[in-house]
Amino acid sequence: MAKCEHETLAEDGQAGHTAPSLRSVVEMHDRADEVSIASGPVMHDSIPLMDLSRGVIGWESKEDVLNPRNWRTKDRRTLMLLMSIIATISPMASSLCAPGIADTMADLHEPSRVLGSLMITIFVLGYAVGPLFLAPLSEMYGRYPVVVISTWFFTVWLLGCSFAPSMSSLIVMRFLAGVGGSGIITISPAIVGDLYPVERRAFGSAIIIGSQSTGPIIGPIAGGFITQYLGWRWSYWILVICASAITGLTTVFMKESNAVVLLEKKVKRLRKVLGRNDLYSPLQPQMSPLELVQRSLLRPLKLLVKSPIVLLMSVFVATAYALLYLMFTTIPTVFEDTYGWSAQLAGLAYLGLGIGTFIALIVLMKFNDAQVVKLMRQNNMIFERERAADTDIEALIARLTFVS
Numbered sequence: 001m002a003k004c005e006h007e008t009l010a011e012d013g014q015a016g017h018t019a020p021s022l023r024s025v026v027e028m029h030d031r032a033d034e035v036s037i038a039s040g041p042v043m044h045d046s047i048p049l050m051d052l053s054r055g056v057i058g059w060e061s062k063e064d065v066l067n068p069r070n071w072r073t074k075d076r077r078t079l080m081l082l083m084s085i086i087a088t089i090s091p092m093a094s095s096l097c098a099p100g101i102a103d104t105m106a107d108l109h110e111p112s113r114v115l116g117s118l119m120i121t122i123f124v125l126g127y128a129v130g131p132l133f134l135a136p137l138s139e140m141y142g143r144y145p146v147v148v149i150s151t152w153f154f155t156v157w158l159l160g161c162s163f164a165p166s167m168s169s170l171i172v173m174r175f176l177a178g179v180g181g182s183g184i185i186t187i188s189p190a191i192v193g194d195l196y197p198v199e200r201r202a203f204g205s206a207i208i209i210g211s212q213s214t215g216p217i218i219g220p221i222a223g224g225f226i227t228q229y230l231g232w233r234w235s236y237w238i239l240v241i242c243a244s245a246i247t248g249l250t251t252v253f254m255k256e257s258n259a260v261v262l263l264e265k266k267v268k269r270l271r272k273v274l275g276r277n278d279l280y281s282p283l284q285p286q287m288s289p290l291e292l293v294q295r296s297l298l299r300p301l302k303l304l305v306k307s308p309i310v311l312l313m314s315v316f317v318a319t320a321y322a323l324l325y326l327m328f329t330t331i332p333t334v335f336e337d338t339y340g341w342s343a344q345l346a347g348l349a350y351l352g353l354g355i356g357t358f359i360a361l362i363v364l365m366k367f368n369d370a371q372v373v374k375l376m377r378q379n380n381m382i383f384e385r386e387r388a389a390d391t392d393i394e395a396l397i398a399r400l401t402f403v404s
Contacts, residue, residue, distance in 0.1 A: 048263070048282045055278040057267045068194045068257040075255065076195050080207055082250045083188045086151055087211035088218070089243050090181035093158060094123040095219035096235045098328045099347045100227035102336065107232065110167040117329045122171050124325060126178020131186040136296040138187050140289050142261035143194070148251050150183025155243040162236035185212060194257035199373050202364060210361040217354040220328060224347020259283060327353070 047067065048058030059067045068076075097104065101116045110116065130150070138146040157177035164170035192204040226235050256262060263281040271279050285292060303310040327350075335346040 055280060057263060057270060057279050057281050078253060079255060080204060082254055083191055084207050084211040085246045086184045087188050087208055088215040090184050091212050091215035092219040093177060093181060093239050095216040095328045096223040096239060097232060098220045099224035099332050100232035100235060101332055103227055104232045108167045115167050119167060119171050119174060120329050121325050122175045123178040126175045127182040127185060130179040130182030132297055133293060134183050134186050136292045140292060142256045142258045143187055143191055144254055144256045147183055147187055150180045151247045154180030155240060155247055158236055158243060159240045162233050162240060191257055206361050206364045213357045217350050217357060220350045221347045224344040228342055228344040
């Protein structure tokens with residue numbers, strides 16, 4: 001028997017903050033059926049089990065089919081498929097209009113290239129704002145309502161972009177679309193944590209990361225052809241059609257995967273059936289919804305100030321995204337104005353980014369889980385966030401090749 005310990009979001013299925021500490025008297029049963037990976041056993045995450053005599057509401061057993069970790073393979077794959085498609089469409093919206101900057105500016109009578117570039121990059125600012133409140137909301141109310149509502153919000157503002165009468169209105173609506181689109185970017189890693197134990201997350205993470213990375217690459221390639229033959233507004237209309245279809249399917253077929261929310265629902269049901277108000281879930285947050293939101297807002301700042309590792313990784317990711325969107329905003333200008341390429345051919349200049357992304361994903365799926373298991377064995381089976389080591393070589397290559 002082991003007690004549940006603190007784990008961070010990305011590896012514990014929590015969207016944006018550390019898991020709350022459990023009551024010290026509650027014992028947890030390890031998922032210690034010790035699955036064999038590579039050459040030895042790896043201990044799974046701890047899970048709470050039912051103990052009505054002490055008022056503890058948890059899973060019926062380690063094999064409880066209501067626990068998302070024990071869902072049928074078909075159910076998990078369905079959820080991952082839905083999340084991966086949305087995670088592709090959302091970032092695709094950030095760059096699909098890049099090859100059509102010149103046409104958009106001409107149609108909206110906007111002479112400022114600065115505003116033209118801002119129209120592209122403002123979407124990513126929405127990605128920075130949305131997670132601040134969407135992450136704690138997904139912990140309080142579940143993954144399902146936050147993903148569905150935020151994705152519909154994203155779709156509605158994309159529709160508004162397609163009818164934008166001016167550059168200023170287009171910029172505002174793209175920002176709001178980015179806020180809605182950030183929901184899936186924020187919550188999909190937590191869903192992977194809901195469904196898979198830590199030593200089996202590389203494949204699921206690779207699918208989500210690959211979708212998020214492929215979307216911005218597919219965007220300008222497709223956007224070049226759409227702009228060339230149909231006009232820049234059709235870039236948004238096609239996005240709206242795709243987003244509406246997949247969001248509708250998600251609304252119907254997505255299942256809640258947040259164990260905290262699932263057990264809270266079970267607590268409420270059993271309190272009513274058994275007439276026992278002493279029942280509780282050991283996963284229940286020990287703070288109010290307002291405190292959760294406040295913590296979500298303050299924690300990123302605290303981590304940046306107090307943790308050099310978080311600061312350096314944030315700078316690394318920020319630099320990578322800055323370089324990526326610098327290319328999104330400059331490639332159309334360079335290849336169309338300087339070299340005379342058409343919009344559709346300028347979009348093909350992004351193929352190199354796509355090829356690099358697929359190579360990175362193959363490497364991640366092949367070696368990342370094995371590396372995690374190896375390092376855990378060297379550390380007495382204690383997981384110490386072992387996945388970052390793979391970024392060293394890639395980070396160096398990206399910077400050197402960009403300078404060259």
